[in-house]
Amino acid sequence: MDYRIIDCDQHVIEPPDLWEKYLPKKFADQAPKLAKDEDGGDGWLLGEHVESLGLVAAMNQTPKTLKWTGVRYDELHPGITQPAGRLELMDEDGVSAAVFFPPQRTMIYFMFAEDPEYQVAGMQAYNNFISDFVSHCPERLGAIWQMPASGIEAAVAELRRAKESGAVGVGLATWPSGEFLLSKTDDEFWAVANEMGMPVHIHVGLTPPQYKTMRVATKKGGAAQLVAFASTMSRMPTLFAELIFTGVFERFPSLTVVGGEVGAGWVPFLKQELDDRYRRNRYWCEVELTMLPSEYYMRNCKVGFVRDHYGVRNCDAVGVDTMMWTSDFPHHITDWPNSRYLIDEMSQGISAEAKRKLFCENAGKLYGFLK
Numbered sequence: 001m002d003y004r005i006i007d008c009d010q011h012v013i014e015p016p017d018l019w020e021k022y023l024p025k026k027f028a029d030q031a032p033k034l035a036k037d038e039d040g041g042d043g044w045l046l047g048e049h050v051e052s053l054g055l056v057a058a059m060n061q062t063p064k065t066l067k068w069t070g071v072r073y074d075e076l077h078p079g080i081t082q083p084a085g086r087l088e089l090m091d092e093d094g095v096s097a098a099v100f101f102p103p104q105r106t107m108i109y110f111m112f113a114e115d116p117e118y119q120v121a122g123m124q125a126y127n128n129f130i131s132d133f134v135s136h137c138p139e140r141l142g143a144i145w146q147m148p149a150s151g152i153e154a155a156v157a158e159l160r161r162a163k164e165s166g167a168v169g170v171g172l173a174t175w176p177s178g179e180f181l182l183s184k185t186d187d188e189f190w191a192v193a194n195e196m197g198m199p200v201h202i203h204v205g206l207t208p209p210q211y212k213t214m215r216v217a218t219k220k221g222g223a224a225q226l227v228a229f230a231s232t233m234s235r236m237p238t239l240f241a242e243l244i245f246t247g248v249f250e251r252f253p254s255l256t257v258v259g260g261e262v263g264a265g266w267v268p269f270l271k272q273e274l275d276d277r278y279r280r281n282r283y284w285c286e287v288e289l290t291m292l293p294s295e296y297y298m299r300n301c302k303v304g305f306v307r308d309h310y311g312v313r314n315c316d317a318v319g320v321d322t323m324m325w326t327s328d329f330p331h332h333i334t335d336w337p338n339s340r341y342l343i344d345e346m347s348q349g350i351s352a353e354a355k356r357k358l359f360c361e362n363a364g365k366l367y368g369f370l371k
Contacts, residue, residue: 001139003370005343007090007098008304008363009203009260009326012133013057014044014103014126015081016073022125027118032106039070046109056103058332059089066332068221080330083136090140094340095327096360097369099142099168100134101203101260102126107146108207111173116150123148124158131165142168142367144201149178155189159198168367169199169258173207180208182242187251194252199302199366203260205235236262237270240301244274245287249296256366259303261328264311267318271297298322302366306333312346312358320354324363 019031035045043052054068057080061067079085090098103126110122127145134141145162147170148154155176162170175182176189193200236259243249243257274293282288289296298319304326305311311318325343327334335342347355364370 001096001369003096003360003364005095005325005339006360006363006367006369007095007327007329007339008258008324008367010086010098010100010329011056011103011331012086012100012130013053013076013080013330014106015129018129019125022129024121024125027121030113030118031122032109037069039067040072041070042072043069044106046106051105055332056105057330059330059334059336061332083133083141087137087140089329089336093327093329093337097140097142097364097367098327098329099144099363099367100130101144101201102130102146102171104173104203108173111149111207116148116154119150120148120154120158124161127158127162127165127167131167135166138166139369142369144169144171146171146173147176149174152177152185152188156192159189159192159196163196163198167198169201171201171203171260173203175206180206182246182248187248190248190252190255194255197254197256199256199258201258201260202236202239204232204262206239233259233262233266236303237266240270240297241274241293243300244289244293244296245278247287247289249300250289250291253299255300257301258324258366259301261304261306261326263308264303264305264318264323265308265314267297267303267311267322268314302362307335307342307346309346313349315350315354315358320357321362323358324366325359 016034023031033045035043035050037043037050037052041052041054043050052069053071057071057076058066077085077089079089107123107126110119113119123146130143134143145158145167147158159170174180175186177183177185240259249255271294274297278293302322302324304324306326306328311323315323327336327339329336343359361370
């Protein structure tokens with residue numbers, strides 16, 4: 001193919017029959033169920049709460065019509081849930097190829113299930129579904145598999161299965177061991193990912209343990225919601241710093257970790273601070289690295305950005321080879337079907353070579369679309 005734009009982060013909304021088809025029958029009573037929200041829209045009953053389709057299937061919404069509830073499956077374009085229709089929508093947006101991240105609300109529901117067998121079965125059901133989805137057109141569609149959080153053995157086993165099944169990457173909602181704190185236990189996972197050349201993704205951030213006790217309200221909004229939306233990048237600097245200063249990239253030099261949908265404009269400041277704090281504090285903190293922290297970032301880390309004029313304009317300072325564009329389609333921040341206009345607007349003042357790397361080549365090479 002003549003790849004022009006490659007999208008490093010799209011999403012598939014779960015088809016209504018996904019869990020019936022892919023989750024083992026023994027878990028049918030526990031499976032997510034279709035339910036109505038308070039405005040008559042469709043949603044998934046996850047435990048005690050209905051998670052509506054609103055903001056995750058908002059491709060045709062405007063700021064004045066956007067809402068969390070009241071969206072129904074029968075209103076959605078087939079491409080929201082089906083691969084043939086998705087290719088049509090990508091064509092309309094000028095996107096040559098895309099990779100697909102798991103639906104985090106549903107994955108987190110499974111992640112906190114009391115039964116570890118059910119947790120793994122739920123994630124495997126989604127992973128099998130998305131592999132079937134991308135098999136419709138593998139030269140244009142790639143799958144990111146969700147890793148379970150029930151322990152290091154289950155995570156490593158699903159990582160190996162992902163590679164064998166042709167997934168182009170895997171995603172974490174906790175560290176591989178299932179814990180919120182990084183430890184040497186996770187090294188077994190990093191070692192396998194390093195050996196297989198499998199990119200590891202953290203989409204926005206990891207899920208804090210207190211999520212178990214948080215009430216997930218159906219109706220959302222207010223200043224707190226805007227704070228959450230406007231600070232999606234805030235967790236990623238800490239996670240990259242953890243990976244660097246605990247020596248993960250020192251021990252596993254071929255490992256790639258991608259911050260999904262976190263932007264890029266903040267990266268030059270982070271690199272500056274990583275190097276400065278290491279220079280001042282490495283002896284009494286007893287951290288000894290063979291490279292500067294910023295050099296590990298440049299070698300081992302990448303970020304996905306949706307709309308980041310500042311980051312693109314300063315891509316040399318960020319690291320031209322570390323940035324990848326995403327539409328986040330069909331979530332509410334997508335600019336579909338006007339992504340080409342957004343890309344051209346963001347790219348004013350950068351070279352044609354840099355533009356092609358940011359919007360095509362970096363993702364194309366990482367995910368195997370380009371050799």
